[in-house]
Amino acid sequence: MNTEQSSKRRNFLKTTLALGATAFINPIQTMASLPEKVDEFAIAVGPYLQTNFGNEMTILWLTNKVAAGWVEFGEDVNKLNRKAYGKSELGLKAANSKLNCVTLKGLIPGKTYYYRIYSKEIKDFQPYKLTYGNTVNSETNSFINTDISKKEVSFLMLNDIHDRPKSIPLLLDLDKGNKNDFIFFNGDIFDYQTDEQQIIDHMLKPCVDSFAKQTPFIYVRGNHETRGKFAREFPQYFKHVGHAAFTLGPVRFVIIDTGEDKEDAHPVYAGIVDFDQYRIDQAEWLKQEIKSKEFKKAPFKIVLMHIPPRFSGDAHGPKHCTELFDPLLNQGKVDLVLSGHTHKYMVHQPNKEANHYPLVIGGGPKDGNRTLTKITVNSSGLTVKMLDDLGKEVGSYTARRK
Ligand SMILES: [Fe+2]
Incomplete structure (x- = not known):
């Protein structure tokens, strides 16, 4: 220093x-x-x-x-x-x-x-x-303490902040005054992990100042959180940053950690990563999850994963995600997939030939590309609204309850 x-x-x-x-x-x-x-x-x-x-x-x-x-x-x-x-x-x-x-x-x-x-x-x-x-x-x-039998669930998604801590309150302010059950961070909140001070300054402090003393957040790693000398200590600062599943109201939430975007043998990883096997293990876990009672009986299934299961280029990680996860998401008839990674916000409608599920990708990290995505699920159905950093709606999706 x-x-x-x-x-x-x-x-x-x-x-x-x-x-x-x-x-x-x-x-x-x-x-x-x-x-x-x-x-x-x-x-x-x-x-x-x-x-x-x-x-x-x-x-x-x-x-x-x-x-x-x-x-x-x-x-x-x-x-x-x-x-x-x-x-x-x-x-x-x-x-x-x-x-x-x-x-x-x-x-x-x-x-x-x-x-x-x-x-x-x-x-x-x-x-x-x-x-x-x-x-x-x-x-x-x-x-x-949220009642898990509640009828309406609402949450916000932030993604691809990339070490720009001011983006966190700025985007959350677009939904000021509204109650949410949780805030979801869909990966790449950092460029790479350096030390504890970076985690405090670039994520924890803006979260504590904005909402995190009263409202919980949930976090999944993006590919950038796997990088840097502090990546192995990083997970201990959070309840989890890997895969998980839980039920809240009418929704079964499934979180997948999509790992790195380049192949494990790429020289920048210097032989110390093993994301292929990690993704294969999660696909096996997802196979069991979609067979579970909790998943089957939930009126809505929402999947959160940083690298989208489709439409994010032909690098090794994205292709491996498509190969492993996309067939399972179709098979599980999921109602919504929320992703980031591409830095271009986009709503991909469900398609009978490819992704049977709607795929909403949040943008970032530069001014004008950043988004706040609000998801509400209640007795009438599921609504997604994506706002840009000036508060203008730039994407939406709705589905009626089946
Ligand atoms: Fe990414």
Whole structure:
């Protein structure tokens, strides 16, 4: 790091801590957490919420030094009478880390929960003597534990931000005032992974500032998140960034991690990736998913995947996605596929000869190409509206309930 970079980083740190300090002031705080010096213990970013629903909510945050963390929560804003810790492994509570990930389980459908995050600095960790420093906590935040039997589901998709953090609030503001069950990040939020600070500055902070203390987000990797020296640490900052499936209201959501776009043997990957096998394994998983009771009984099936299953050129990754996933998406009679990757927004209508499903591709990352995609599913059907970064509708799709 040169002198200019180092000074920028110091300035950033000061700004971050100053912003963090403002957020932590609350009248019943037990220990002061107002950092007077740059190296004072503080919450670096968060809390941010992630969930796959099912009456669970995962709360994540980062501190600037290693600590032991927990969440205090409850149904009454004045009585946070329950406490939850990070996942215990082999009898050890999660601790001695800057990263905190606490899942609240067994929540009541439709209930509002109030919560605060706490972190106690670990100043010295000797085998038989642990020395704690200060404890810091956030203000009280709240979220609604979404009832999965709800009749209407709505969410927003952002994709291909490519290290332009200002795009996140700018695009989300186009839907200001409307409630969404979650925000979906469909890959390539970064160009490549460098370090933790990049994840904080370019994604977590804009998310926390805009929505993520109250509304969860869900994230799948694009091909760019697989690149760079920090790609192997990157997944631990999120509940998951790979494939997953869950039910919310009338929708079965299926998320596929489409991996890289070039062949595994390409020199830029230097022999340390194996995306062909990863995609083959996911195709096998998808085959089982479309046979599952949850998938079959859902009135709507929505698939989210960064590289589109068609129409994204003839590089190895896209072609492999078409070969593996497209027949299964047709076979599963999916109602909608949402993608990114091409940087050109487009709505591809269903086609009996090829993709039997509608394919909506969000744009990005440059001004004029960026999109916010809003999806609503209710008793009358499914609606997709894609807005450009000035708020003009540039694509839409509707399907009636069968
Ligand atoms: Fe991409």
